[in-house]
Amino acid sequence: MVARSSEFSMIARFFAPLAGEGAYGLTDDAATVRVPAGHELVVTADTVIEGVHFLPNDRPQAVAQKALRVNLSDLAAKGAAPMGYLLALSLGRKQGDAWLREFAHGLALDQKTFGILLIGGDTTATPGPLTITITAFGAVRRGRMIRRAGAKEGDLIFVSGTVGDAGAGLEVLRYKHPRLAAKHRAALTARYRTPTPRLALGRALQGIATAAIDVSDGLIADLGHIAENAKGGAFVIDAARIPLSPAFRAAHGTSDAAIARAAISGDDYEIAFTARPSARARVLAAAKRARTPVTEIGHVEEGRGVYLMGSKGRALPTGRGGFTHF
């Protein structure tokens, strides 16, 4: 049994220093949130579980950052500015005070980076794996949230950053790619462990993107979610334009099969989005303003479905298109 503070001293020692306005120092049953005038609140909740969403030997700091960032990524895809979050922490038998200290430090670092504060939550002990549910709150001007629905025939399709890295990073953590250069291994595992929520880009795309989603299940699967919520349209992706990092190329090359692997690989937390062709220049300006690389990878035409077109002009097999939990 590891050394662990009582519930109340744990909150006082590790979490109260992270608390923001409306949290009442984490001494109340609930928190209050004041939404700026003319804005509405955007809320999202995501759970991460040891052994499912992160590895049992991941550092507590990285676990904290991943738990927070997957939620911030949802706010990013909606164009929302982060405000606060609730932390529901179910601790397993191995998480003691030393673990909690490092976990809280990870949250503190990210609170500074992303401008968000802890406002409440719940701590419980579980006989199962460490389980963390974060509920994140953001604000958007009323009616300006970027929706999944809204893509139309004729739209262009974009994605930020590079895809496939987190999946390759998980492979590295599972002892694949043993001959890959150390710098590439580090780059890939960092993408898996601590994704970067594209908050500045999401906000810059308000009023420009017709639909957006963060790439968690995989590029093809997540574009599928946009496609399902569109009135119609076939989403045609040009495999040759899918952005791959040097590390991913070093691990997998650039064959059609490698690209298809990147396109169905999850956990990258980039933003995939659509925009009218007339908005192309505004998209590129928004990307520049947000200092975030964005690549045009395809378009929406008449039809239904998501197609990844390979170098021979034929659609590549993408199976179920990405990760599903069940």
Place this chain on the structure above:
Amino acid sequence: MVARSSEFSMIARFFAPLAGEGAYGLTDDAATVRVPAGHELVVTADTVIEGVHFLPNDRPQAVAQKALRVNLSDLAAKGAAPMGYLLALSLGRKQGDAWLREFAHGLALDQKTFGILLIGGDTTATPGPLTITITAFGAVRRGRMIRRAGAKEGDLIFVSGTVGDAGAGLEVLRYKHPRLAAKHRAALTARYRTPTPRLALGRALQGIATAAIDVSDGLIADLGHIAENAKGGAFVIDAARIPLSPAFRAAHGTSDAAIARAAISGDDYEIAFTARPSARARVLAAAKRARTPVTEIGHVEEGRGVYLMGSKGRALPTGRGGFTHF
């Protein structure tokens, strides 16, 4: 392995019918919440875990209702009117479609009873026990949330309903009290399985209660939380005035030891609160308006701590005062 729908068809079949405004039919990454003018949002999150907060053989409908109600109870204690909730559901291996149907039915029933709608969440699969985190949203007029802090010397102490029932109900479920009458057994186990959030009372106490908390850890422990957040004062409870149900009396009697047991027993989800002596008539009128029994059980005097005074005028031992997770 039980039969279980894919993540997306699960959401469409069981949860989309529960979705309210701002949920976008549960097809988006996030939900939006519009707070009524002049109000602020009250947010709270609580986790319930199979084998910790409910029993592995509890019916899915009751599990759903308990998960929701423990959160509604926090809103009740703050005087907030429920608006919506996020459901983060981590399913174990045993929860299939049949389980999900009954679970969703339990949520549907409570949504009608308490006027709250599902607005989003997350579904994951866990190798551990079924784990449910609900984040509930409510509204109060700006600045009117009833806080834990605020009790003062001279205040009277009140509690709603009866205490000790949920703890005795758990004993019944653990095969104690075998000779207790069936109606009492049913009454006690119902208190454990499906607590009643005191929403009407909480709202009626806005501007009247100086501090409030819901009784989840136990009456003495939870009054302790109010005491810790007060500027000072000894909370003196008259054991003879602690409200006990006929079922609890039948199970445990009314000795000092029985009362002390009720006072340190958790999970009743009553509201314990304080008010100025001059507000006594307003408290009773609020209780009547809310159709909720309320009993005056003590007062705050000079000093520090929480004291349960027995029939011989001596403080009864209450140990650590209630349930702690760690």
